[in-house]
Amino acid sequence: MxxxxxxxxxxxxxxxxxxxxxxxxxxxxxxxxxxxxxxxxxxxxxxxxxxxxxxxxxxxxxxxxxxxxxxxxxxxxxxxxxxxxxxxxxxxxxxxxxxxxxxxxxxxxxxxxxxxxxxxxxxxxxxxxxxxxxxxxxxxNIALVYNKSKAKDPKGMTWEQLLASDRGVTLPWARGGTANDPYHLSPIATSFGISQYTRDNSGWTKKIGYTGAGADAYAAWLVKNGPKFIDGGWDQMRCNIQNGGYAITGPWILGGLAEKTSTKLIMPDGSKKDCVGAAMTADEVGVASFPSAGGKTPHQFSxxxxxxxxxxxxxxxxxxxxxxxxxxxxxxxxxxxxxxxxxxxxxxxxxxxxxxxxxxxxxxxxxxxxxxxxMASYVFQDTVWAKIGAAEKALVEGTAKGDPGDFLATAMKALQSTIDAA
Structure with missing residues (x-):
């Protein structure tokens, strides 16, 4: 990933x-x-x-x-x-x-x-x-970043409201390509009560946690809402924030927001839109916690x-x-x-x-x-990132076959078998 x-x-x-x-x-x-x-x-x-x-x-x-x-x-x-x-x-x-x-x-x-x-x-x-x-x-860790001068404080807003806002939400994504991003989607997934692996008192287990009713609900949410995100390369993310959009990103974006930006945004419908962003002051940068899509506490990775x-x-x-x-x-x-x-x-x-x-x-x-x-540190971690990301990407892009929950469950079952054999 x-x-x-x-x-x-x-x-x-x-x-x-x-x-x-x-x-x-x-x-x-x-x-x-x-x-x-x-x-x-x-x-x-x-x-x-x-x-x-x-x-x-x-x-x-x-x-x-x-x-x-x-x-x-x-x-x-x-x-x-x-x-x-x-x-x-x-x-x-x-x-x-x-x-x-x-x-x-x-x-x-x-x-x-x-x-x-x-x-x-x-x-x-x-x-x-x-x-x-x-x-x-x-x-x-990641958070929800926005421009205080041009965007509404996201506190109390739902994901649906954020995605429907004037400038929407930018996510590091590449529709039609090979990139996928369970790292930045983690606060959404975990709000449905699921996680990359299950957890016990010592931390991560080796059992994949994208299972059950929570996984079914998350898969359905991705199918409905995933296509509404704006593709976000580095310049696209900076420019959209500068113009009043929201983004799922981390503190590494701060230096870039202080510089002017000129790029093209890839919109949810696949069209490209010119974007010119003015440099932001430190006081204009807003950082907020993630809303819960599934009703439970969001947990991003650190x-x-x-x-x-x-x-x-x-x-x-x-x-x-x-x-x-x-x-x-x-x-x-x-x-x-x-x-x-x-x-x-x-x-x-x-x-x-x-x-x-x-x-x-x-x-x-x-x-x-x-x-x-x-983040977990297992030797098979790269495979886990890739397989979860591929399943999420298929759900977002509409290439997943059959019921969304069943599709995700099948993919995670295959991933668990790979881990068990490692």
Whole structure:
């Protein structure tokens, strides 16, 4: 599937602030006990906004931070750790956790008093087998984005009303193509009481959750309402928001809304419409929670980022200092500084840092994502995205055969068989 969300590489990289280049501190290694090595996926030190904050704090504790920038960070980490090499800490996306734990290269962490600063869902993104393996630092989720100056506040509106509004709703979609998007449709699907997988106290199971009466109702809703969405590539989505439309998107859209746009919209009937959009101010950007299409609580997906601790740290001379650095990374001080960097567009994982956000747009994304569920990280996840998306796309485009509910049930039964055989 095509996700209109930041990749890890982009998520770790910030443009250098207009006031001047970010100069990384000196990371010269001292003795082993006082040095903590971190692997980061940023291209260069100048594009790493995290480590300077960590290093400044660490210096006050007598700790030296040695940062190494890796392009293929995950695979190199998995290869290096069993050889006794690699870093003490690595930063990345939560859906790597399953693979890292399976490879035996990361250790469970102890967060202590920080535990109540992260929601259960936030912790579940880095949890495997009931154990927490990663320290969450920030999260991303979708919401309903609109122009306060040109569109009505969507609070209290139904999906049917939103779709029937003057500029409608833009969805990352490609009618007639191969793209499909269960990621952005998730808040609608889950409002019918269904989910990608069923959930228990530990999080996701391996049982597909698009089943039963809720799935039947969702399929019928897609057939009726899916064709009413406006196709939304990057420029189309920005332009429609700027002109008073609504869009299902995330904080990665914010920078684009501050730039003027000229493009063609692909309307629900397939026609193309010229669109010119004026740059929006931050105060004009509205971010709202999703309405419920099916009567139950909508749950969009969240993408989380955090730090893992290598198994090689246990018993090492610097183990105590690694723990100190990891706990600082989870603190409101670090996450608040990082999130409030101009252009960062990050939603802190720590609830205290979230409360201190100066960017009201990000705070609104955080509020809209309180019921978000972390994406699953199974090895067969790509297949699940593709199969659910293909079924949804067929229902929307009218190529599904027979009763909508039966069509979706048949597709999900086949998908479950694929998972069971994996």
């Amino acid at each position: 095509i996700l209109r969300k930041r990749s890890l590489a982009t998520a770790l990289v910030l443009a250098v602030a207009a006031s001047g280049a970010i100069v990384a501190p000196s990371f010269a290694a001292a003795n082993a006990a006082n040095t903590v090595t971190i692997w980061n996926g940023a291209e260069t030190a100048a594009k790493d906004a995290q480590t300077p904050i960590i290093a400044a704090w660490a210096k006050t504790q007598g700790i030296n931070i040695n940062v190494v920038y890796k392009k293929d960070i995950r695979n190199e980490f998995i290869k290096a750790v069993p050889e006794g090499k690699g870093p003490d800490l690595m930063v990345g996306a939560h859906d790597w956790t399953g693979q890292l734990v399976g490879a035996g290269v990361v250790a469970p962490i102890v967060v202590g008093s920080l535990a109540n600063k992260f929601s259960k869902d936030m912790r579940s993104g880095f949890t495997v087998g009931g154990k927490l393996y990663g320290m969450p630092i920030y999260t991303e 993408g989380q980022y955090g730090y893992w601790q290598s198994v090689k740290v246990a018993g090492a001379k610097n183990a105590v200092n690694v723990g100190k650095v990891l706990r600082y990374i989870g603190s409101a001080d670090f996450q608040g500084q990082f999130a409030n960097i101009k252009g960062a567009e990050r939603i802190p994982a720590n609830s205290d840092a979230l409360a201190q956000l100066t960017d009201k747009r990000l705070a609104a994304f955080g509020a809209a994502g309180q019921n978000a569920w972390p």
